[in-house]
Amino acid sequence: MKLKDLIFTENKLGDLEIGGVTCDSRAVKEGYAFVCIVGAKSDGHDYYKNALESGASVIVTERDLNIDNQIIVEDSHAAYSLMCANWFSNPADKLKLIGVTGTNGKTSVTYMLKTILEANGEKVGLIGTIQNIINGEVFEAKNTTPDAFELNHMFAQMVECGTTCAVMEVSSHALEQCRVYNLNFEAAIFTNLTQDHLDYHLTMENYLEAKKKLFKMCKIAILNSDDEYYKEIAEGLDCKVVTYSAGDHSTYSAKAIKYKPASVDYEFVSDTHINHVKVNTGGKFTVYNSISALVCAVELGYPLDKSALSLLQLEGVKGRAEVVDCGKDFTVIIDYAHTPDGLKNILKTFRDCDHNRLTVLFGCGGDRDKTKRPIMGSIAARYADFVIVTSDNPRSENPSEIIKDIMVGMDGSPTPYKIIENRVEAIKYAIATAMKDDIIVLAGKGHETYQILSTGKIHLDEREVIAEALSEIN
Numbered sequence: 219m220k221l222k223d224l225i226f227t228e229n230k231l232g233d234l235e236i237g238g239v240t241c242d243s244r245a246v247k248e249g250y251a252f253v254c255i256v257g258a259k260s261d262g263h264d265y266y267k268n269a270l271e272s273g274a275s276v277i278v279t280e281r282d283l284n285i286d287n288q289i290i291v292e293d294s295h296a297a298y299s300l301m302c303a304n305w306f307s308n309p310a311d312k313l314k315l316i317g318v319t320g321t322n323g324k325t326s327v328t329y330m331l332k333t334i335l336e337a338n339g340e341k342v343g344l345i346g347t348i349q350n351i352i353n354g355e356v357f358e359a360k361n362t363t364p365d366a367f368e369l370n371h372m373f374a375q376m377v378e379c380g381t382t383c384a385v386m387e388v389s390s391h392a393l394e395q396c397r398v399y400n401l402n403f404e405a406a407i408f409t410n411l412t413q414d415h416l417d418y419h420l421t422m423e424n425y426l427e428a429k430k431k432l433f434k435m436c437k438i439a440i441l442n443s444d445d446e447y448y449k450e451i452a453e454g455l456d457c458k459v460v461t462y463s464a465g466d467h468s469t470y471s472a473k474a475i476k477y478k479p480a481s482v483d484y485e486f487v488s489d490t491h492i493n494h495v496k497v498n499t500g501g502k503f504t505v506y507n508s509i510s511a512l513v514c515a516v517e518l519g520y521p522l523d524k525s526a527l528s529l530l531q532l533e534g535v536k537g538r539a540e541v542v543d544c545g546k547d548f549t550v551i552i553d554y555a556h557t558p559d560g561l562k563n564i565l566k567t568f569r570d571c572d573h574n575r576l577t578v579l580f581g582c583g584g585d586r587d588k589t590k591r592p593i594m595g596s597i598a599a600r601y602a603d604f605v606i607v608t609s610d611n612p613r614s615e616n617p618s619e620i621i622k623d624i625m626v627g628m629d630g631s632p633t634p635y636k637i638i639e640n641r642v643e644a645i646k647y648a649i650a651t652a653m654k655d656d657i658i659v660l661a662g663k664g665h666e667t668y669q670i671l672s673t674g675k676i677h678l679d680e681r682e683v684i685a686e687a688l689s690e691i692n
Contacts, residue, residue, distance in 0.1 A: 221276055224251065224301045227289055234275055234287075239301045239367065241294075248273035253298040254280065262294070295396035299366040303400065309373035310401050313381060314340070316514060317388040317398070319432050320409025320442075322560045323507045324362070324387040325665075326499075327407060329535045330511035331385045337528030338520045343376040345369070345386035348536060348665040353379040363392030366399070390428040403436035405518060407510050411447040412559035426450060433457065438517050440510060443468040462513045464505050470513045472505050477570060480541065486512055486526065495526045499534050501567035537664025539564065542684055548656040549573075550649070552680055554664025556583065556610070558593045561661055565601035574655035579606040579648050580662050581641070582624055584615030584670075591620065595627030602659075605635040608644035610662045611670040641669060642683050649687035 222232035224239065237249030243265035246252050252269035254262035254277065266277045266285075277288045278297055291297040303310065318327045325347050332342045332351075344351040347362045352375050363386065364372065376384055388406075392398055411426060426447055433439040433455050441448050443461035452459050461468040464475065470491075475484040482504045486493045497508045508529055515525040534540060542550040551568065555561045561580065569576050578598050582591045598605045607624055609617040617639050628635060638644035648658050660680055663669075667679040 219305065221251065221289075224304045225278070225289065225291075225297055229289055231276055231287060231289065236275065239298070239305050241298050241365075241367075243268040243272070246272040246274045249275050251276045251278060251301065253278040253294050253301065255294050255298060256280070293396065296399045299396050299399035302366040302370045305367075306370040306374040309370060309377045310384070312377045313343075313373060314383040314518075315401060315403045316383065316385045316518075317403045317406040317432055317436065318386070318409065318510075319388045319390070319393070319406065319429050321412045321557055322555075322563070323409035323503060323510075324389075325554070326504075326507040326535050326538050327409060327511050328385045328387055330497075330508055330529060330532060331514060333532045334511055334515045334520065334525045334528050335383050335385070337524060337531075338515070340383045341379075341381045343372070343381045343384045345372060345384065347387055352376055353381065361392075362387050362389040363397055366397045369397060388432050390425055393431040394428045398432075398435070401435060403432070405438040405440060405514050406432045406436035407440045407514055408433070408442055408445070408448070408451050409506065409510060410442055410445045410559065411451075412557055438514075440513050440517065442506060442510065444506075458517075460513060460517060462506075462509050464502065464509075470509060470516075472509050475502075475505055477502070477567075482508075484509075486522065488516075491516065491522050493522045493526050495529065497529050498532065499539055500571070501539060501563065503563045503567070504539075535665075537666070539567070540664075542681060544649075544684065544688060546652070546688070547654045548652040548658065550684055551657065551659045552664060553659060553661050554666075555580075555659075555661040556664075558590050558597055561594050562597045562601065564659055564661060565597070568657045568659060569601055571657065572655070573657045574653055575603040575657075576601070577604045577606065577648060577652075577656060577658045578602040579608055579644055579658065579660050581608045581610035581612075581617070582620050582662075583611045584613035584617070584620055586613075588623055591623035592625075592627030595624040596631075597627075599628045599631035599633040599635070602633065605633055606644050606648055607635060607637045608641045609639055609669070610641075611666075612672065613670050614672050641678065645680060645683045646687040646690070649684060650691060 219236050221234045221236050236251045239251050241253045241255045246269045252274040279288050280294045318324045328346050332344050335342045349359050350357040439457050439459045441461050444463045462470045464472045470488045472484040473487045480500050481498050483496045486495050497504050516522050537554045540552045553564045555564045668675050669678040
């Protein structure tokens with residue numbers, strides 16, 4: 219493919235035949251275009267010489283490198299995304315693309331949408347945190363939203379196998395780094411915005427601005443009007459804006475909500491619709507997740523009754539309020555809650571259920587926003603009857619120092635707690651000391667089957683640990 223077909227240029231290099239596109243100097247081969255991207259930890263401009271030595275025929279850069287074969291652009295992130303899309307002949311344009319963004323709920327909403335759309339005859343691809351699904355085949359997910367090259371490659375695979383719709387989680391990192399730059403979304407959903415990723419965005423204002431970018435790329439914005447940031451998300455949008463809530467004053471509302479430990483029931487209501495909805499997952503967050511997916515379906519022209527009925531077939535999402543079958547007189551829940559709001563939601567959900575003790579086991583990630591650690595400690599102490607503080611993904615940090623940060627938020631609380639740094643030992647302790655009718659929430663890992671330590675990634679599947687703990691009890 220000629221360079222001018224990948225990126226607009228009046229440069230004499232436009233007729234160069236390009237053999238590939240990459241932003242990783244280690245992946246460069248003869249005839250490639252290398253795009254210099256400024257990342258969080260490294261700057262691709264520092265590696266252009268490596269790329270040239272490996273055979274790159276052109277360097278796309280944000281600054282003059284004083285070389286002949288360079289194309290200078292204002293934003294290399296955006297240029298890279300455009301080049302990747304062009305490399306694969308813009309496959310996203312051949313798909314009905316739906317994006318979901320927000321701090322919590324993205325994964326659940328995308329799975330609900332996939333279920334609804336398939337019930338309405340669409341062939342659906344999914345891109346998200348847990349896994350990517352193309353033509354029924356499951357692929358490991360490295361990031362919530364992939365790199366632009368990988369993303370467009372997946373879109374191309376979807377188109378090739380006849381996929382009609384692509385449902386994807388869109389992270390704030392991806393929006394800030396232009397991974398989805400210039401894509402056209404039929405609809406985009408905003409779930410909520412609470413504290414997270416401040417190690418990257420630094421302020422909630424920056425985090426909000428990153429999220430807002432998605433709604434300038436869609437035809438229909440579907441917004442949670444119960445969220446405190448709703449008005450700021452909606453401000454200045456040129457697309458159609460519809461809202462949903464668990465109350466009043468929105469385009470679509472959930473009314474007469476009934477909460478049960480493993481399900482929710484409600485009436486889906488608008489000026490033109492009313493329909494009963496039941497979802498086999500508990501919690502108020504399930505109401506918000508499911509109504510947002512149903513609103514999206516209705517706005518895209520799918521029948522509400524058929525769409526609502528399809529949610530009854532959804533068995534749940536791995537690591538999202540996942541009930542583990544223990545065969546005991548207590549209940550164990552695995553959930554991905556790793557933010558203050560996520561932890562609060564999951565604990566409030568099961569606190570409202572009949573129980574003896576509500577135990578929460580959690581930690582906080584290393585090399586991430588430290589300010590949320592005491593907040594999560596305070597939430598755990600407030601909503602749980604017993605707290606086990608342990609390790610999450612400590613990464614390069616000392617786990618004991620992370621735990622100290624968490625404990626600041628529990629200082630002065632009467633809620634009993636125990637600190638067990640080793641997560642496997644902590645889970646086994648929780649199982650071994652469980653009483654009749656206890657509910658144990660293992661928070662933070664969810665679908666993950668690994669733990670990231672300073673020495674690298676190790677295998678840790680909490681389901682396996684639970685099974686081992688139960689066998690030791692037996």
